[in-house]
Amino acid sequence: MEYAAIRHFADKNYCFALEQGRFLIRLEVKKDDAARVVLHTQDKYLPLRLADTRRAYPMKPAHSDGCRDYYEAEVEIDVICLRYFFEIEDRAGAVVYYSGHAFYHQPVTDIDKMYDCPQTLREEERFALPGWAKNKVVYQIFPSRFAADQDVPEEVWYQAPISHHADLKGSLRGVVRRLDYIKALGADILYLTPVFQSRSSHKYDTDDYYAIDPSFGTKEDLKELVRRAHELGMYVILDGVFNHTSVNFFAFQDVLTRQGGSAYLDWYYPRELPLKAERGITHGYKAFGYYGDMPKLNLQNRAAADYIISVAAYWIRECDIDGWRLDVGDEISHAFWKRFRREIKAVKRDALIVGEIWHFAGDFLAGDEWDSVMNYPFYFAALELAAAGTMRASAFLDHLGFMRGNLNRALDGYLWNFIDSHDTARFLHSAGNSVKKQKLAAALQLLLPGMPMIYYGDEAGLGGGPDPDCRRGMLWAESRRNGALFAYYQTLIQIRRRYPALTEGELIETYADDETGLIRMEREMGNQRVTILFHTREGAAALPELYGRENLVTGAPFSGCLGDYEAAVLVE
Numbered sequence: 404m405e406y407a408a409i410r411h412f413a414d415k416n417y418c419f420a421l422e423q424g425r426f427l428i429r430l431e432v433k434k435d436d437a438a439r440v441v442l443h444t445q446d447k448y449l450p451l452r453l454a455d456t457r458r459a460y461p462m463k464p465a466h467s468d469g470c471r472d473y474y475e476a477e478v479e480i481d482v483i484c485l486r487y488f489f490e491i492e493d494r495a496g497a498v499v500y501y502s503g504h505a506f507y508h509q510p511v512t513d514i515d516k517m518y519d520c521p522q523t524l525r526e527e528e529r530f531a532l533p534g535w536a537k538n539k540v541v542y543q544i545f546p547s548r549f550a551a552d553q554d555v556p557e558e559v560w561y562q563a564p565i566s567h568h569a570d571l572k573g574s575l576r577g578v579v580r581r582l583d584y585i586k587a588l589g590a591d592i593l594y595l596t597p598v599f600q601s602r603s604s605h606k607y608d609t610d611d612y613y614a615i616d617p618s619f620g621t622k623e624d625l626k627e628l629v630r631r632a633h634e635l636g637m638y639v640i641l642d643g644v645f646n647h648t649s650v651n652f653f654a655f656q657d658v659l660t661r662q663g664g665s666a667y668l669d670w671y672y673p674r675e676l677p678l679k680a681e682r683g684i685t686h687g688y689k690a691f692g693y694y695g696d697m698p699k700l701n702l703q704n705r706a707a708a709d710y711i712i713s714v715a716a717y718w719i720r721e722c723d724i725d726g727w728r729l730d731v732g733d734e735i736s737h738a739f740w741k742r743f744r745r746e747i748k749a750v751k752r753d754a755l756i757v758g759e760i761w762h763f764a765g766d767f768l769a770g771d772e773w774d775s776v777m778n779y780p781f782y783f784a785a786l787e788l789a790a791a792g793t794m795r796a797s798a799f800l801d802h803l804g805f806m807r808g809n810l811n812r813a814l815d816g817y818l819w820n821f822i823d824s825h826d827t828a829r830f831l832h833s834a835g836n837s838v839k840k841q842k843l844a845a846a847l848q849l850l851l852p853g854m855p856m857i858y859y860g861d862e863a864g865l866g867g868g869p870d871p872d873c874r875r876g877m878l879w880a881e882s883r884r885n886g887a888l889f890a891y892y893q894t895l896i897q898i899r900r901r902y903p904a905l906t907e908g909e910l911i912e913t914y915a916d917d918e919t920g921l922i923r924m925e926r927e928m929g930n931q932r933v934t935i936l937f938h939t940r941e942g943a944a945a946l947p948e949l950y951g952r953e954n955l956v957t958g959a960p961f962s963g964c965l966g967d968y969e970a971a972v973l974v975e
Contacts, residue, residue: 404493408433408471409501411489413518415769419811420529424481426520427812430474430489430501434467439492440474447484447514456482462489465910466808468801473808486517530770530813533726533753535638537816538906540849540896541856542590545825546619547604549859549877550577561883564872567604571876575615575624579631586635588862588889589896592755592854593632594640594728596825598625601649604871605825607730608649608697612714626722638725640755641718645711646731647691647699650680654707655698670707671698691731702739712743716750726755728777732767733760740772757819765809775817775854777824780806785822788939789844789968790834796922796939797915803851816906820848821856825874829858829867836866839968842891843937846956846970849895850935852906862892898955898972904928905935905972919944921965934973938965949973 410431411417417429428442439461446456462474478485488502488511500507503516511517551560551572560571575598585593597606600614615622629639648655654667662668662677672689680686684693691697702708718724727747732740740758747754758764758773763780767773784802787794807815822830822844834840841861848855859865863878864885878884899905908928915922920940926933934952938944943964950963952973961973 404491404497404499405433405436406499406506408436409491409506411501411504411518413520415528415811416765416809418518418520418525420526421477421812422529423526424479424522426478426480426485426525428462428476428478428487428520429465429808430462430491431471431808432474432491434470434472436493437464437472437474437491438494438496439490441490442476442478442487443490443510444478444485444487445514445517446482447486447519449482459490466804468805468808469798471805471808473804480520480522483522485520485522486514487520488517528770530811531748532774532813532817533755535753536592536726536755536774536854538852538899538903539591539638539854540589540899541592541594541640541819541854542585542588543594543596543821543824543856543858544578545573545596545859545874546575546578546598547571547573547606548874549573550581550879552576552580555876557880560876561878561880563866563875564868565875567871569604570618572618573876574618575620575628579624579628582628582631582635582637586637587893588857589893589900590637590857592638592640592725593628594856595642597642597644597730599644602651603649605874607644608647609644610649610651611653612711613717622722629722629724633723638755640726640728640757641724642730643715643727644730645700645702645715646734647697650696650698655680669704670701672701691734699734702735708739708742712746715743715747719747719751719754725751725753726757726774728757728759729773730759732758732773732776733762733764737767737772740767744772763806763809768810768814770811770813775814775819777856778806778818778820778853781818781820781853782822782824782827785820785844785847786830786833789822789840789847790830792940795915795917796920796937797917799939800913800915800922815852816854818853819856820851820853821858822848823858823861823873824856825858826870827873828869829865829873830861831864831866832868832873837968838864838885838888842888843939843968843970845892846895846937849892849899850905850937850970850972857892862889864888894956902931902933902955902972902974904931904933908933916944921946932975934971936965936969936971936973938967938969941967 442460444458460476462476464472465475466473492498502511552574600611600616654670657667658665675687681695686695689699757775759777761779764776788799867873867875904926908926912925921944922937924935947963952961954961955972
């Protein structure tokens, strides 16, 4: 048995409340090392001579990645504090007891050497996530390129490739005009990239956080968009660019004018004075990505932090938006995000807070900062598996297992799973314009737990290379749209809604065949049991044992075979 691979911490990822009185306890061991794992518990304060409170819970291997198995047990706790340790038996029959990060050859009897779970503390730390958002479908809109409220010549609207500076006249009223389209697709949440006043096309360099960019419309237009979306049962999330401003932002302009005498000098990170606005990678202040026209805010400064939080609260109060997506969230301190969450949730308790980070975001997802995150690890894995073909089917399952094994279970239905965005090349482009591969990627998004985020136009077959070409004008002309692809997205979303076992059911079985590229999952919830199949290669994958089952994707009995990059959802 590999002792060095055995890991447990009495913290929010390994010991947490699922609901009042019900807890999940998790243990990591080397992959395929354990034959049996048992969780032993007893009351911390009640002596055994008065009552035998000892309990034994068999733990099950709930998740796995390439190196580790994650064992879990659900425990009912109605005591002030629970003490516990683990019994681990390897494949050769050797048994070891693990507690307090130490190993023993006999059951642990000294409660001071056991792990500790204070019931009240853990329940108070339980994730409080907006119930309305769980497993909902997000539709991302780049407002300037999505829809206009006036006629735009086709040669302007459909230009490809497209530059940063192309003006397609997209607006908030244009989005309102197309709400029925988004509703028909099946999306639940609109996520708009920045709408505040800025001189750029992308708007990630804010001039005025309290003003809608005139090219998009007015505050009243945003109110109308939110109101109409709510009437249709949809929600609206705005993009908060709080890590940096533009050089035209009032505070930075004051620094340029007053230099060391400015009251806003400490809102930024000046390296030298006199300060001057500079483009390029060398300048006298910290900036986002070395872009001199995006000076970085110092949110350790109380006044700067107050200002940004006031902005976020203002738009919730003023326009009834439903939450924020937080740009470059990992470049801002945990202390700020903890405060941000407290104050924004005080304004709107069920506001959704979603961070942007391009790697595993576990340290921001402990329940006291963000509700969710743009799931870039999923994006990279889907790209390698479905577009490039460089990831094995088993490795993709390992990826999913790592995410589920290292995050609070509450997050299963909240991670934003996407296959492209305004920052990346379109998936269709990366997949060599293979619609079959895009359909597979869409299935990975929509048939797994989480919040799938569809980037506008993916469902219509919109292409485009890296930024800025990934921001072309939406395909509205019928002759330019892929109607079959749209119908496919519709079908998957409808299946997702009709069969909650897909997203909330217990994972009964997972299987991957690297030779055929087949991934198979079984989920069960109540009287629903579904078999989810993903074929990640060219050629055919035979599954004769499943012949004749209803295939929800095609609406016909399953032929017993999957073709190139096909997905299926089977029910008996």
